[in-house]
Amino acid sequence: MKIFVDEISFGYSSVDVLKDISLEINDPQLVSIIGPNGVGKSTFIHCLNKILSPTSGTVLIDDKNIENISIKDLAKLVGYVPYSANDTFPLSVTDTVLMGRHPHGTWKSLNSDLKKVEEVLVLLGIEHLAMRPFNELSAGQHQKVMLARGLVQEPKILLLDEPTSNLDIKHQIEVTRMLKELSRLKNMIIIMISHDLNIAAKYSDNMILMSKGKIHSVGKPHEVITESNLREIYNISSRIIDDHGRPHVILEDDDDEETIPLCDTAYVSSGSIINESIKLEGAGVEKVRSG
Numbered sequence: 001m002k003i004f005v006d007e008i009s010f011g012y013s014s015v016d017v018l019k020d021i022s023l024e025i026n027d028p029q030l031v032s033i034i035g036p037n038g039v040g041k042s043t044f045i046h047c048l049n050k051i052l053s054p055t056s057g058t059v060l061i062d063d064k065n066i067e068n069i070s071i072k073d074l075a076k077l078v079g080y081v082p083y084s085a086n087d088t089f090p091l092s093v094t095d096t097v098l099m100g101r102h103p104h105g106t107w108k109s110l111n112s113d114l115k116k117v118e119e120v121l122v123l124l125g126i127e128h129l130a131m132r133p134f135n136e137l138s139a140g141q142h143q144k145v146m147l148a149r150g151l152v153q154e155p156k157i158l159l160l161d162e163p164t165s166n167l168d169i170k171h172q173i174e175v176t177r178m179l180k181e182l183s184r185l186k187n188m189i190i191i192m193i194s195h196d197l198n199i200a201a202k203y204s205d206n207m208i209l210m211s212k213g214k215i216h217s218v219g220k221p222h223e224v225i226t227e228s229n230l231r232e233i234y235n236i237s238s239r240i241i242d243d244h245g246r247p248h249v250i251l252e253d254d255d256d257e258e259t260i261p262l263c264d265t266a267y268v269s270s271g272s273i274i275n276e277s278i279k280l281e282g283a284g285v286e287k288v289r290s291g
């Protein structure tokens, strides 16, 4: 499986957002897209599954231009879990997840589909919610159910827009680690937008830092999460603590000379909570041309 993005640009009617983005991603892996608010991260992943069509440039999946792939066929290749806290489904959790088995297809519920749903609910630790009405769940539970719906689709490429933003710290870590494991187990390219630099750095095989509609940096977490990048793009003073070869970001307060962990994981990661069961290095994200 390979995604090749060749010089795509996109603008909404009033604003140019993406400018000549090129990128190639090979191999099963977890890739995080990071960058400040409004730089075009969601717009970019919308161009990878035809929610939006680039104004110029092409997106190829396994050498096929996605413009020539029907929405129904594309759904077999590319899954997408949007950032949305407002989804409502007048269905049970099981039926909501079941919809992911046949996106754009006929509504079915075969035993094999139900088994897949059950597996994914167990994987995400929400099997106890199976019969609960979706609309009665909490925001974090909603987010896990929507993630389950994306996973049960078993796409080759899964696009996730801030999939852990409503989860508590323990579940953010668990789910992100699980996504990395799943990329290997299911042979998937998982592309996740994240604002949590520490968790993203810890579990991503590669990271993409976006700025003003372009890719600013791409590569391994320690290549992307650098003090100079954070100062330039986020305008923050930071210190990078190398934790077993992976960066951890500590904010520095220029006035008070105090340091603040960027997120709780700075503490957690140096403790014993994280117990990685799979440790594989991924590779294969390559910036083809810089914008």
Ligand SMILES: Nc1ncnc2c1ncn2[C@@H]1O[C@H](COP(=O)(O)OP(=O)(O)OP(=O)(O)O)[C@@H](O)[C@H]1O
Residues within 6 Å of the ligand: 012, 013, 014, 015, 017, 035, 036, 037, 038, 039, 040, 041, 042, 043, 044
């Ligand atoms: N439907 C739309 N119509 C017009 N402009 C839009 C639309 N959606 C997004 N934009 C604009 O496009 C730019 C990029 O938005 P996008 O949602 O891709 O950013 P983002 O990097 O994902 O931001 P965030 O981190 O806040 O989610 C922003 O300036 C936004 O205002």
